[in-house]
Amino acid sequence: MARELLGGAGLYFDELNKLRVLEPGVAQQTAELREECKAFVDKIAEFQKIVGSLIELVDQLAKAAESEKMKAIGARNLLKSIAKQREAQQQQLQALITEKKMQLERYRVEYETLCKIEADQNEFIDQFIFQK
Amino acid sequence: MRLKTSLSKEPKHKELVSCVGWTTADELYSCSDDHQIMKWNLLTSETTPVAKLPDIYPIDFHWFPRSVGGKKQTHAENFVLTSSDGKFHLISKMGRVEKSIEAHCGAVLAGRWNYEGTALVTVGEDGQIKIWSKSGMLRSTLVQQGTPVYSVAWSPDSGKVLYTSGKQLIIKPLQPNAKVLQWKAHDGVILKVDWNSVNDLILSAGEDCKYKVWDSYGRLLYSSQPHEYPITSVAWALDGELFAVGSFHTLRLCDKTGWSYALEKPNTGSIFNIAWSIDGTQIAGACGNGHVIFAHVVEQRWEWKNFEITLTKRRTMEVRNVINDAMDLLEFRDRVIKASLNYGHLVVSTSLQCYVFSTKNWNTPLIFDLKEGTVSLILQAERHFLLIDGGGIYIYSYDGRLISSPKFPGMRTDILNAQSVSLSNDTLVIRDKADEKVIYLFEALTGKPLGDGKPLTHKTEIVEIALDQKGLTNERKIAFIDKNRDLYITSVKRFGKEQKIIKIGTMVHTLAWNDAANILCGLQDTRFTVWYYPNTVYVDKDLLPKTLCEKDASEFSKNPQIVRFVGNQVTIRRADGSLIHLSVSPYPAILHEYISSSKWADAVRLCRFVKDQTMWACLAAMAVANKDMTTAEIAYAAIGEIDKVQYINSIKDLPSKESRMAHILMFSGNIQDAETLLLQAGLIYQAIQVNINLYNWNRALELAVKHKTHVDTVLAYRQKFLEDFGKKETNKQFLQYAEGLEVDWDKIKAKIEMEIAKERERAASTPPVRTSVTVQH
Numbered sequence: 001m002a003r004e005l006l007g008g009a010g011l012y013f014d015e016l017n018k019l020r021v022l023e024p025g026v027a028q029q030t031a032e033l034r035e036e037c038k039a040f041v042d043k044i045a046e047f048q049k050i051v052g053s054l055i056e057l058v059d060q061l062a063k064a065a066e067s068e069k070m071k072a073i074g075a076r077n078l079l080k081s082i083a084k085q086r087e088a089q090q091q092q093l094q095a096l097i098t099e100k101k102m103q104l105e106r107y108r109v110e111y112e113t114l115c116k117i118e119a120d121q122n123e124f125i126d127q128f129i130f131q132k
Numbered sequence: 133m134r135l136k137t138s139l140s141k142e143p144k145h146k147e148l149v150s151c152v153g154w155t156t157a158d159e160l161y162s163c164s165d166d167h168q169i170m171k172w173n174l175l176t177s178e179t180t181p182v183a184k185l186p187d188i189y190p191i192d193f194h195w196f197p198r199s200v201g202g203k204k205q206t207h208a209e210n211f212v213l214t215s216s217d218g219k220f221h222l223i224s225k226m227g228r229v230e231k232s233i234e235a236h237c238g239a240v241l242a243g244r245w246n247y248e249g250t251a252l253v254t255v256g257e258d259g260q261i262k263i264w265s266k267s268g269m270l271r272s273t274l275v276q277q278g279t280p281v282y283s284v285a286w287s288p289d290s291g292k293v294l295y296t297s298g299k300q301l302i303i304k305p306l307q308p309n310a311k312v313l314q315w316k317a318h319d320g321v322i323l324k325v326d327w328n329s330v331n332d333l334i335l336s337a338g339e340d341c342k343y344k345v346w347d348s349y350g351r352l353l354y355s356s357q358p359h360e361y362p363i364t365s366v367a368w369a370l371d372g373e374l375f376a377v378g379s380f381h382t383l384r385l386c387d388k389t390g391w392s393y394a395l396e397k398p399n400t401g402s403i404f405n406i407a408w409s410i411d412g413t414q415i416a417g418a419c420g421n422g423h424v425i426f427a428h429v430v431e432q433r434w435e436w437k438n439f440e441i442t443l444t445k446r447r448t449m450e451v452r453n454v455i456n457d458a459m460d461l462l463e464f465r466d467r468v469i470k471a472s473l474n475y476g477h478l479v480v481s482t483s484l485q486c487y488v489f490s491t492k493n494w495n496t497p498l499i500f501d502l503k504e505g506t507v508s509l510i511l512q513a514e515r516h517f518l519l520i521d522g523g524g525i526y527i528y529s530y531d532g533r534l535i536s537s538p539k540f541p542g543m544r545t546d547i548l549n550a551q552s553v554s555l556s557n558d559t560l561v562i563r564d565k566a567d568e569k570v571i572y573l574f575e576a577l578t579g580k581p582l583g584d585g586k587p588l589t590h591k592t593e594i595v596e597i598a599l600d601q602k603g604l605t606n607e608r609k610i611a612f613i614d615k616n617r618d619l620y621i622t623s624v625k626r627f628g629k630e631q632k633i634i635k636i637g638t639m640v641h642t643l644a645w646n647d648a649a650n651i652l653c654g655l656q657d658t659r660f661t662v663w664y665y666p667n668t669v670y671v672d673k674d675l676l677p678k679t680l681c682e683k684d685a686s687e688f689s690k691n692p693q694i695v696r697f698v699g700n701q702v703t704i705r706r707a708d709g710s711l712i713h714l715s716v717s718p719y720p721a722i723l724h725e726y727i728s729s730s731k732w733a734d735a736v737r738l739c740r741f742v743k744d745q746t747m748w749a750c751l752a753a754m755a756v757a758n759k760d761m762t763t764a765e766i767a768y769a770a771i772g773e774i775d776k777v778q779y780i781n782s783i784k785d786l787p788s789k790e791s792r793m794a795h796i797l798m799f800s801g802n803i804q805d806a807e808t809l810l811l812q813a814g815l816i817y818q819a820i821q822v823n824i825n826l827y828n829w830n831r832a833l834e835l836a837v838k839h840k841t842h843v844d845t846v847l848a849y850r851q852k853f854l855e856d857f858g859k860k861e862t863n864k865q866f867l868q869y870a871e872g873l874e875v876d877w878d879k880i881k882a883k884i885e886m887e888i889a890k891e892r893e894r895a896a897s898t899p900p901v902r903t904s905v906t907v908q909h
């Protein structure tokens with residue numbers, strides 16, 4: 001009776017007979033809600049952490065991918081330029097070869113004239129012996 | 133010959149190096165676009181920054197010349213630096229900017245001191261050429277043109293400048309109104325020129341990727357094959373024997389005739405500037421990638437008879453005796469600068485000392501210190517050798533004693549080369565640079581001018597001179613080529629009367645005397661000619677063509693040079709650089725030997741053995757020159773010169789020694805000498821008769837009148853001559869003396885008989901005196 005009266009005035013007693021302004025059922029539900037909320041927040045936090053690390057990982061991957069990509073581009077360019085480099089090198093070597101060839105030609109001419117001198121001198125010796 | 137290059141690991145400059153210049157043989161300055169001036173010490177291999185010049189982008193750089201007005205400075209003290217902002221800067225050795233002068237609109241592309249250091253020329257992008265005084269005062273604007281002038285060079289006498297104008301090269305004298313020489317030199321823009329003061333040759337390089345060598349008249353001497361990249365720099369070595377060429381990743385060492393000794397492909401980028409060190413042993417190049425490249429000239433070779441010497445390293449020579457393959461290593465304390473191998477001796481000059489080796493003993497050289505380091509020329513003769521450095525000319529004996537040091541007014545030793553100096557055992561001759569028609573003659577042993585001290589003067593400029601090496605001092609001959617490429621020979625001894633300068637060849641490019649006999653060889657047009665006995669021209673000029681040996685030389689291509697003539701082997705360098713060896717007959721040298729020791733019988737036997745007209749002709753000339761008429765008669769008979777044989781026979785029948793001598797002189801064409809000889813001997817009639825025989829009537833009459841004898845003889849012969857030719861007397865003198873004189877042939881003949889009898893008597897009464905001159909019956 002009195003409980004109803006109190007209830008009418010918005011006042012309730014709980015199991016420990018303490019005076020409450022909220023209906024015990026509701027209060028209990030509220031408490032439960034709070035608990036649940038807490039759990040939810042915790043879970044969310046954990047989720048965020050996990051997602052954070054995931055993002056980090058993905059970022060790292062992205063970076064790695066990027067650098068690999070640059071490397072690939074570089075390598076590709078290098079590959080392209082190596083052909084040119086080889087060409088230049090070839091050109092240089094070719095120039096050196098031409099130079100050597102010219103030197104060789106000079107030596108060949110000199111050798112030929114020396115051979116001629118040798119032949120002349122042999123002929124001279126033969127002639128000399130013959131005339132004697 | 134090869135270049136040994138060295139590059140530091142890391143470039144010392146951050147930007148491209150634009151110019152380099154040597155101060156001493158071991159110190160180099162370089163300027164770069166990073167505004168730094170660096171000093172490179174090669175002895176300690178240290179590089180130190182000298183100065184930082186903010187806002188200046190250097191383009192060209194030139195040290196003030198070292199020798200000014202005969203006074204020698206050991207170091208260059210300051211330099212001119214041109215920059216892209218239109219200024220040039222005079223900067224001291226310590227790097228202090230002493231003066232900055234606004235010179236051109238746009239960049240100043242080059243700045244050069246003249247050889248005396250009295251003027252500076254700058255050229256700019258604005259197409260102007262300006263001449264400045266030593267202190268940087270503007271003297272004149274020499275040229276204004278529409279295109280930038282990329283490079284400029286002074287002529288050897290500092291009287292002209294050579295500059296580029298697009299594809300053209302232009303030589304402009306400083307004097308106004310003088311003739312300007314201009315020619316198209318390249319198919320692309322010309323980037324660099326250089327003009328050597330010793331050999332007077334011009335180098336040019338351009339964007340058509342070629343380098344070319346020109347003479348100072350603008351004639352092309354050499355044009356290179358096109359390279360892959362434009363040639364960005366060319367530079368002469370000071371002595372004018374070598375030059376260096378720089379291009380992208382390319383450094384080349386070339387001979388003065390253009391062919392290339394060596395090619396290097398260093399990793400340098402474009403070489404924008406090349407500088408030769410003062411001693412001519414190394415070069416430095418300013419590289420586009422911030423490096424400074426150094427290159428040493430090594431592997432020079434010297435050959436003489438059976439010895440072959442190679443400079444393997446800077447301080448090491450390798451001697452190879454090809455007969456037994458023996459090798460010797462010669463080590464030197466300092467860098468080898470010049471060397472010469474000849475007459476059994478090797479003379480090597482290093483930066484401080486001179487070494488003299490004998491080919492018999494390589495272990496114990498003779499060493500003496502040099503007054504000044506950089507020897508620019510070594511010439512050898514059999515008994516001594518000559519060193520030329522910046523200060524003077526010195527003749528040393530092979531035991532290291534200083535014999536003499538000749539001097540002449542206005543002497544400039546830095547421009548003497550093997551073409552303008554010649555040495556023999558007793559004589560030294562030098563072609564003057566101030567007046568190229570003049571040759572100074574010196575006694576080698578005293579260093580004094582020869583004879584009356586008057587130099588030998590020719591009518592045109594002389595290009596090359598050479599002295600014969602053997603024989604008597606009195607008969608020393610000099611052969612020289614003049615500007616028209618004519619070859620002349622004359623005697624060095626010039627006592628009293630003027631000696632004749634006789635032309636013996638035309639279109640002669642090059643010449644050389646033999647080392648062991650007075651045989652001359654030369655390249656005449658397309659023939660290789662050997663003058664077995666050049667002295668023939670003084671004895672019997674008609675005989676000269678018979679004493680020659682000629683071979684076709686068209687296979688040697690254009691402009692071959694004779695390197696040496698040792699023994700009976702001639703070495704010629706073709707324009708492409710290949711050496712050609714030719715052998716000449718060994719007999720003339722043997723003949724020379726016999727004659728020098730007066731073995732006439734042996735000489736005749738040799739000629740009979742060889743059976744060669746040339747040999748007989750040489751023998752004939754030699755016999756006449758030495759007045760051995762018996763041999764001369766045999767020799768002339770062998771070559772079929774019957775008229776001369778007859779004349780020689782008639783000489784033999786002459787009554788006295790003097791008249792025989794006189795007729796021998798006449799035989800070689802020395803009529804003046806013959807007459808003088810007869811007059812000195814008192815043989816007046818014979819002198820008159822000689823003139824009559826030569827139809828030299830005036831002189832005959834003059835002598836007759838002067839000595840009051842045989843006037844009627846002269847008149848009688850004159851009359852007979854006129855009658856024979858059906859002419860009348862017109863000569864006033866003869867008319868005058870003929871007046872009232874009856875020609876009586878009997879009387880004249882009697883008189884002549886008497887003269888001859890008198891001469892015979894005289895010859896008989898004077899006992900025969902032994903002289904060096906003998907006429908054999």
